[in-house]
Amino acid sequence: LYKRIGANPTETKPDGSPRYTLPLIQDASTGAVVSDSALIAEYLDATYPDTPKLFPPGTAPLQYAFMDALLRGTLNDLLQLCVVKSNSFLNPGSREHHRRAISTSFGTEKIEDLVLDEKALWAKARVGLAKVDAWYQKGKGEGPYLMGNTICFADLVFASYTYWPKKIWGKDSTQWQDMLTWNEGRFGVLAESLAKFETVI
Numbered sequence: 001l002y003k004r005i006g007a008n009p010t011e012t013k014p015d016g017s018p019r020y021t022l023p024l025i026q027d028a029s030t031g032a033v034v035s036d037s038a039l040i041a042e043y044l045d046a047t048y049p050d051t052p053k054l055f056p057p058g059t060a061p062l063q064y065a066f067m068d069a070l071l072r073g074t075l076n077d078l079l080q081l082c083v084v085k086s087n088s089f090l091n092p093g094s095r096e097h098h099r100r101a102i103s104t105s106f107g108t109e110k111i112e113d114l115v116l117d118e119k120a121l122w123a124k125a126r127v128g129l130a131k132v133d134a135w136y137q138k139g140k141g142e143g144p145y146l147m148g149n150t151i152c153f154a155d156l157v158f159a160s161y162t163y164w165p166k167k168i169w170g171k172d173s174t175q176w177q178d179m180l181t182w183n184e185g186r187f188g189v190l191a192e193s194l195a196k197f198e199t200v201i
C-alpha cells in the first residue's frame with residue numbers, strides 16, 4: 001500500500017531497509033499522503049487551521065524532545081511489558097510478524113527474553129512513570145496536560161501508555177489497579193483526564 005500510494009517509509013530498520021508503519025493517511029480533499037503520526041498531526045494542523053492545534057506555534061521542538069525522552073528511554077520498561085503481552089492478542093500471521101519486528105527492534109532472539117524478570121521490570125516501569133509524573137508536576141496544577149489546560153500531541157503520545165496497559169491487562173486487573181495508585185494516585189488522575197481521547201470518531 002505504501003508503495004502504491006507513494007508514501008514515504010517512516011523509519012529505517014537496523015539493517016538499513018525501510019520500515020513501513022501505521023498510521024498512514026491519504027487526504028481525499030488534497031491528495032496528500034502522509035505517514036508517521038506526528039507528521040500527520042502537523043499536516044492536519046497546517047491544512048485545517050480552524051481546528052484545535054496539536055502543535056501550537058512554537059511548541060514543536062520541545063514536544064519532539066519530550067516524545068523522544070518518553071519513547072527512547074523513560075517508558076521503555078513499560079513498553080517492553082506491553083509489547084510482549086500484546087503479542088498474544090494478535091492473529092497467527094500478525095503474531096509472527098510482530099515477534100520478528102519486536103525481536104529485531106530490541107536486538108533479542110525471542111520476545112520473551114524482554115520480560116525474563118517481570119517483577120523487576122514492573123518496578124523499573126514504575127520509576128519511569130514517576131519521572132514522567134515529575135515533568136507533569138512542573139505544570140503546578142494549572143491543568144492536567146503538559147501545557148496546562150491545552151492538550152498537545154505529546155500528551156496524546158503519553159495517553160497511549162495510559163490506555164494500552166488498561167486495554168491489554170484489563171481495567172479490573174491487578175496490574176492496572178496497581179498502576180492507578182502510582183505517583184500517589186496521580187497516574188490514575190492523569191489517565192482519567194486523557195481517557196476522553198481514547199475513542200476514535
Ligand SMILES: N[C@@H](CCC(=O)N[C@@H](CS)C(=O)NCC(=O)O)C(=O)O
Nearest residue numbers: 010020021022023035036037038101
Ligand atoms: N513513528 C511512527 C511509529 C508507528 C508504529 O510503530 N506503528 C506500528 C504499529 S503501533 C507499526 O505499524 N508497526 C509495523 C511494523 O513494525 O511492521 C508513528 O508515530 O506513526
